[in-house]
Amino acid sequence: MIRIVIVDDHAVVRSGLKLLLDARDDMTVIGEASEGEEAIRLSEQLLPDVVLMDLSMPHGKDGLTASRELQQRLPEIAVLILTMHDDEEYLFRAIQAGASGYVLKSAPHEELVNAIRTVAAGNAYLHPTATKRLMIEYLERLSNGESTDLYETLTVREKEILSLAAKGYGNKEIAEQLVISVKTVETHKGNVMEKLGLRSRPDLVKYAAKKGLLNFE
Structure with a gap:
């Protein structure tokens, strides 16, 4: 439910x-x-x-x-x-x-x-x-030479999962840390890959490194 x-x-x-x-x-x-x-x-x-x-x-x-x-x-x-x-x-x-x-x-x-x-x-x-308007706005920003930080399109949860996945944690470990289901982790991870235009885990790790997300506490 x-x-x-x-x-x-x-x-x-x-x-x-x-x-x-x-x-x-x-x-x-x-x-x-x-x-x-x-x-x-x-x-x-x-x-x-x-x-x-x-x-x-x-x-x-x-x-x-x-x-x-x-x-x-x-x-x-x-x-x-x-x-x-x-x-x-x-x-x-x-x-x-x-x-x-x-x-x-x-x-x-x-x-x-x-x-x-x-x-x-x-x-x-x-x-x-709304989808059409967002696309028009995005294209206008590109045509005006404005840069778009795709990282800021991620939700708080997606940013958490990006960081943990890049650090090598598996879906089950991430689910346990965030107290959510493995299926939810997989869904969020798929959204992250799509939003950022990433195709593989190495791409994800490289992106996270550039963003400074690989600092272990």
Whole structure:
């Protein structure tokens, strides 16, 4: 079961989402919060697989700040942004905050369900319009001569796994150190290789060495 915490300042929205998601055989809503600080406390207590996070919450901590803090404290939890804002600035800021996905409230129900399953499996999810915008932004930056540090596209957990894998730890050892499953390690490692354009373990080690990630404590 995918364990979910819903964060939205509107009680009616939370109730509707709970009904929708609890009706799925592989999902269960284990908690609700109306603002970011409450979401962080609840996530630390319940340790959900996915936090479904609204961006605009006028009372209390906003969704972007809460997402950033959640990724710092609990990087194993996937944050999926669910918002009405179809805006490039919000999209880029959400990704920078460490969110694993971004879905519009106007999206069909099945898209939301698919997005939750995708981020719960350790992958990223963006609705098609957002993906196109990111590609356009990336190409514009390249055409303007701006350098893009691919390392900064990694999540906190992916950076941890990159460092440990480069130091020679196997998937089982990494899983034990980070208290996650071997399958999750494999998924994250695959994401790291894809994001950084690496093809083999030697490539991974060389990249980690250039980044100064091979210092043993």
